[in-house]
Amino acid sequence: MKELRETVCRLHAELVRGELVVWTAGNVSGRVPGRDLFVIKPSGVSYDDLTPESIVVCDLDGDLVEGDLAPSSDTAAHAYVYRHMPEVGGVVHTHSTYASAWAARGEPIPCVLTAMADEFGGEIPVGPFALIGGDDIGKGIVSTLAGHRSPAVLMRNHGVFTIGKSSEAAVKAAVMCEDVARTVHVARQLGEPVPIAPGDVDRLYDRYQNVYGQRSHG
Numbered sequence: 225m226k227e228l229r230e231t232v233c234r235l236h237a238e239l240v241r242g243e244l245v246v247w248t249a250g251n252v253s254g255r256v257p258g259r260d261l262f263v264i265k266p267s268g269v270s271y272d273d274l275t276p277e278s279i280v281v282c283d284l285d286g287d288l289v290e291g292d293l294a295p296s297s298d299t300a301a302h303a304y305v306y307r308h309m310p311e312v313g314g315v316v317h318t319h320s321t322y323a324s325a326w327a328a329r330g331e332p333i334p335c336v337l338t339a340m341a342d343e344f345g346g347e348i349p350v351g352p353f354a355l356i357g358g359d360d361i362g363k364g365i366v367s368t369l370a371g372h373r374s375p376a377v378l379m380r381n382h383g384v385f386t387i388g389k390s391s392e393a394a395v396k397a398a399v400m401c402e403d404v405a406r407t408v409h410v411a412r413q414l415g416e417p418v419p420i421a422p423g424d425v426d427r428l429y430d431r432y433q434n435v436y437g438q439r440s441h442g
Contacts, residue, residue: 304362314391345373
């Protein structure tokens with residue numbers, strides 16, 4: 225638990241470094257391995273003031289289990305994802321500028337870059353509008369991403385939620401989501417971006433997910 229709190233605390237600094245958040249908005253959470261618990265940023269606390277000890281522990285109903293501070297206002301959404309997507313080990317929420325602009329338009333980001341095919345396996349989809357506080361955002365995330373290769377969803381009129389096998393993977397998806405959202409926006413100022421053929425998207429995704437990078441050889 226201590227190591228996970230340290231990791232999640234450190235990852236919040238990556239949101240700041242990537243300019244994905246302002247003030248106290250945004251959050252990272254991580255599932256506690258082997259237990260029906262997760263850790264998450266406390267509500268309204270400055271990123272500069274975050275410490276591993278201030279990261280709170282909640283159960284999968286979103287109720288506070290350990291910590292002196294109130295959990296994030298997005299805790300119910302994170303909890304819903306963990307309850308319904310057991311393969312997910314980390315969840316991130318941001319209001320990053322370019323990706324949130326697509327969310328404000330209610331428009332998915334089309335797969336027009338090899339980096340998108342690699343990381344997202346296609347377009348980045350749009351989820352439904354939902355009010356903060358209950359399960360509605362979580363339901364929208366799960367229903368949109370179920371069966372979808374994208375680890376990111378643009379929640380309409382709100383912002384970005386990303387998932388991953390770990391908190392680190394979810395943060396990477398959030399960083400990549402903003403990067404491609406910006407690039408595709410710029411491309412549209414020049415004209416209509418050229419889509420990548422579905423078969424090529426499949427091949428790029430498979431290569432990146434299964435071949436790219438360093439692999440253990442035992």
